[in-house]
Amino acid sequence: MSSLTITIIQTDLHWEDKKANLQMLSEKIESIQEKTEVIILPEMFTTGFSMKPELLSEKMPVRSGTDGDGETMQWMKKMASSKKIILTGSIIIEEDGNYFNRLIWMLPNGEYGYYDKRHLFAFANEDKHYTAGNKKLIASVKGWKINLLICYDLRFPVWARQSLLSYGKGDEVQSEYDVAIFVANWPEKRSNAWKTLLQARAIENQCYVIGANRVGDDGNKIHYVGDSMIVDPMGEILYQKTNAEDIFTFTLTKEKLHEVRSKFPFWKDADHFKL
Numbered sequence: 001m002s003s004l005t006i007t008i009i010q011t012d013l014h015w016e017d018k019k020a021n022l023q024m025l026s027e028k029i030e031s032i033q034e035k036t037e038v039i040i041l042p043e044m045f046t047t048g049f050s051m052k053p054e055l056l057s058e059k060m061p062v063r064s065g066t067d068g069d070g071e072t073m074q075w076m077k078k079m080a081s082s083k084k085i086i087l088t089g090s091i092i093i094e095e096d097g098n099y100f101n102r103l104i105w106m107l108p109n110g111e112y113g114y115y116d117k118r119h120l121f122a123f124a125n126e127d128k129h130y131t132a133g134n135k136k137l138i139a140s141v142k143g144w145k146i147n148l149l150i151c152y153d154l155r156f157p158v159w160a161r162q163s164l165l166s167y168g169k170g171d172e173v174q175s176e177y178d179v180a181i182f183v184a185n186w187p188e189k190r191s192n193a194w195k196t197l198l199q200a201r202a203i204e205n206q207c208y209v210i211g212a213n214r215v216g217d218d219g220n221k222i223h224y225v226g227d228s229m230i231v232d233p234m235g236e237i238l239y240q241k242t243n244a245e246d247i248f249t250f251t252l253t254k255e256k257l258h259e260v261r262s263k264f265p266f267w268k269d270a271d272h273f274k275l
Helices: 018-030 071-083 151-155 188-205 254-263
Strands: 003-010 038-040 086-095 098-106 112-116 138-141 144-150 179-183 208-212 215-217 223-231 237-242 246-253
Touching (some): 003 018, 003 208, 003 223, 086 179, 112 144, 144 151, 151 179, 151 188, 188 208, 223 246
Parallel strands (some): 003 038, 038 086, 144 179, 179 208
Antiparallel strands (some): 086 098, 098 112, 138 144
């Protein structure tokens, strides 16, 4: 059975300073000595959780070439290629006059997928500055299926729920996904919800859940303590780091996933629904 090695970078961010963040993150990524396959950065890793997309947004690349590539997309291509890894995190993108909080899934060969944040955080007026996405992105790596999500999406279990139709028939387990990744800027004031919901998403979907959060203070004097986590399909915490920068590498195993789903086939009793 295959394994998947992932690295979480929990870091402070320079407020609305793309150049400083890319330099800082380059140094952190280059410092990783362990063999890894996926490196996960926080939400809006070039700017912090800013409501100034008109000043900070970038364009998406032109598929047929490099003209029009934003600085961060070029940087992600370079880092993914040089480290031979998949690099992911969200940035601010402008497209057809709309702004998106967009997660990029950058492959080592320069190909990429993207996911636009579905649930915009109205409490901070994100819905007034950004356009919501309406499509999921479930990536595939070495036979692992990975559901890619952003921060506030964590509070909405229906959007993250495994589809019953994907489980197959009889005792065959063919899940919609095996790992859910949430990249975030989730404040300390609501850290209990963050930790609780990461475990809940893992338990109810019988999957690994990874939360990659930031630390430090942003330009709005909002404090973040990280609490980036890796949770197994039983809801057990495999990794958690509070109130400190950290670079952590961990290997997920399919054996644990299959053991939980086979021993506790709760998926058989799930409700049918279509979103």
